[in-house]
Amino acid sequence: MARLAQGGTWDLAVVGGGATGLGVALDAAARGLRVVLLESHDFAKGTSSRATKLVHGGVRYLAQGNVSLVREALRERTTLLHNAPHLAQPLAFVMPSYKLWETPFYGVGLKMYDALAGKAGLGDTEFLSRSQTLACLPTARPQGLKGGVKYWDGQFDDARLALALARTAATRGALLVNYCPVTQLLHSEGKLTGLTCRDAESGREFIVRAACVVNATGVWVDELRRQDAQAGGRTVKPMVAPSQGVHAVVDREFLPGTHALMVPKTADGRVLFGVPWMGKLILGTTDTPRGDLPREPRPFREELDFILGESARYLARAPRREDIRSLWVGLRPLVKPVGEEGESTKSLSREHTVLVSRTGLVTVTGGKWTTYRAMAEDVLEKCFEARLLARRPAGVTIDLPLVGAPAPGAVATSISAAPGLHLYGTEAAEVASIPGPDRQLGGGLTARMVRFAARHEYARTVEDVLARRIRLLFLDAALAASLAAEVGELLRSETGVDPKAAEFRELAQSYLRMPV
Numbered sequence: 001m002a003r004l005a006q007g008g009t010w011d012l013a014v015v016g017g018g019a020t021g022l023g024v025a026l027d028a029a030a031r032g033l034r035v036v037l038l039e040s041h042d043f044a045k046g047t048s049s050r051a052t053k054l055v056h057g058g059v060r061y062l063a064q065g066n067v068s069l070v071r072e073a074l075r076e077r078t079t080l081l082h083n084a085p086h087l088a089q090p091l092a093f094v095m096p097s098y099k100l101w102e103t104p105f106y107g108v109g110l111k112m113y114d115a116l117a118g119k120a121g122l123g124d125t126e127f128l129s130r131s132q133t134l135a136c137l138p139t140a141r142p143q144g145l146k147g148g149v150k151y152w153d154g155q156f157d158d159a160r161l162a163l164a165l166a167r168t169a170a171t172r173g174a175l176l177v178n179y180c181p182v183t184q185l186l187h188s189e190g191k192l193t194g195l196t197c198r199d200a201e202s203g204r205e206f207i208v209r210a211a212c213v214v215n216a217t218g219v220w221v222d223e224l225r226r227q228d229a230q231a232g233g234r235t236v237k238p239m240v241a242p243s244q245g246v247h248a249v250v251d252r253e254f255l256p257g258t259h260a261l262m263v264p265k266t267a268d269g270r271v272l273f274g275v276p277w278m279g280k281l282i283l284g285t286t287d288t289p290r291g292d293l294p295r296e297p298r299p300f301r302e303e304l305d306f307i308l309g310e311s312a313r314y315l316a317r318a319p320r321r322e323d324i325r326s327l328w329v330g331l332r333p334l335v336k337p338v339g340e341e342g343e344s345t346k347s348l349s350r351e352h353t354v355l356v357s358r359t360g361l362v363t364v365t366g367g368k369w370t371t372y373r374a375m376a377e378d379v380l381e382k383c384f385e386a387r388l389l390a391r392r393p394a395g396v397t398i399d400l401p402l403v404g405a406p407a408p409g410a411v412a413t414s415i416s417a418a419p420g421l422h423l424y425g426t427e428a429a430e431v432a433s434i435p436g437p438d439r440q441l442g443g444g445l446t447a448r449m450v451r452f453a454a455r456h457e458y459a460r461t462v463e464d465v466l467a468r469r470i471r472l473l474f475l476d477a478a479l480a481a482s483l484a485a486e487v488g489e490l491l492r493s494e495t496g497v498d499p500k501a502a503e504f505r506e507l508a509q510s511y512l513r514m515p516v
């Protein structure tokens with residue numbers, strides 16, 4: 001806050017602290033630019049903590065023939081596994097076949113996926129016999145099982161990756177502030193010159209002057225675009241068509257082992273994953289358009305029925321509603337091909353879109369977590385092209401290890417095996433270095449982990465700790481709720497502000513409520 005209050009002009013002000021905004025902030029800071037990033041809630045509170053947790057090229061896009069897109073994502077997959085081995089690891093997927101033609105049909109497609117990955121491949125696609133498939137997926141429905149195909153992709157911890165990006169950007173001099181919504185854009189003589197933001201805890205307002213403002217607010221980008229256009233007496237058509245995706249989390253006994261289940265074509269032509277993650281199994285997801293933009297979207301009944309119905313077709317023991325430990329929803333920022341009149345549509349790919357408005361507001365949305373780094377490079381390129389910033393060479397983040405990455409050759413061991421409490425690499429050592437006595441709070445969480453989150457990871461509320469610094473809310477909402485009071489007390493002693501424990505308990509209850 002003191003740095004915000006100092007005033008002066010920043011090179012770049014980024015609005016939004018999800019994958020996209022944090023990626024831009026890191027890239028710009030690593031190029032030596034003066035960067036400030038403002039997030040209205042917590043880092044990754046939006047879509048970026050609600051992904052299926054796959055670092056993937058996108059087998060689906062290959063099926064659609066979008067080769068360049070898959071190649072880019074596969075390249076980024078390699079970069080991420082290399083720069084953040086403590087947060088992203090290879091994962092084997094198995095597609096079980098119940099029809100004879102499925103194994104060769106999907107297998108050939110996946111061999112192409114391997115070929116596109118080239119040297120960056122994580123392992124060869126294999127055709128599996130029936131018994132090999134059951135060895136990988138011990139609880140796959142055995143009736144009618146013919147065989148399967150095994151292929152490799154990656155998996156990651158999305159919210160912790162967001163924090164690692166924030167912390168890495170901070171080491172490069174960027175200022176990152178959560179709970180600080182941008183309230184207004186400031187214009188002078190038809191050009192965007194900065195913004196105002198408000199510290200949500202104190203209510204204090206700040207003016208931030210910047211040569212360039214990047215709107216990376218995910219599904220909420222149209223709000224700032226509208227404001228920007230209104231300042232010049234213009235209107236804009238919305239560019240985002242949000243679509244929600246639901247995940248249901250159940251115990252690992254529904255699918256033990258180390259392989260993920262991939263269903264390439266569900267009864268209604270979608271894709272379904274059963275992904276082992278931090279001691280639990282994530283089932284999902286859906287793709288349902290919705291017009292409103294709630295901060296905590298809830299699933300529709302048909303979406304849950306779809307996930308459970310499809311799981312029942314592939315798992316020997318079908319999960320039921322009462323087996324669900326947490327039910328959460330993310331909003332995809334799907335991009336519509338429209339912009340303001342006269343606004344240049346500078347889209348590099350169908351996946352993400354960058355628009356530069358007449359005033360100079362740079363808006364980026366779409367894409368996926370896996371490609372955040374390539375998207376950031378694209379955004380900066382557009383800032384240079386529009387002469388909002390003086391050009392600086394690209395490529396600075398390709399080999400940049402993220403905070404927490406173990407030294408090359410070191411093993412990334414976890415501090416805890418409990419669900420949601422996996423802290424790897426130097427993160428584990430950092431937690432251990434917090435002075436003072438430690439104690440167990442339950443579920444494997446310790447007092448030191450909470451203090452660490454408050455001192456080094458920007459945590460302000462119980463939700464920040466239990467949803468995103470560790471991932472309990474997404475894995476076992478009831479267990480997370482039971483820890484709220486103790487985590488709250490510790491946080492209050494660290495920050496001196498209300499940690500909002502009661503609000504968190506309510507939120508956790510809503511993650512256990514099934515749609516009717």
Ligand SMILES: Cc1cc2nc3c(=O)[nH]c(=O)nc-3n(C[C@H](O)[C@H](O)[C@H](O)COP(=O)(O)OP(=O)(O)OC[C@H]3O[C@@H](n4cnc5c(N)ncnc54)[C@H](O)[C@@H]3O)c2cc1C
Nearest residue numbers: 016018019020040046047048052054182218245330369370
């Ligand atoms: C169900 C689902 C599954 C997915 N699975 C995968 C996957 O497995 N792998 C993958 O690679 N990708 C996946 N994705 C895509 C990926 O999660 C998104 O592309 C990515 O998280 C989008 O990040 P973002 O930063 O653009 O948006 P967000 O994460 O939503 O960030 C935008 C931020 O802007 C903030 N904000 C809004 N207004 C303001 C304001 N006025 N002032 C300040 N801040 C503001 C919000 O609070 C929010 O934090 C998935 C998406 C969904 C929905």
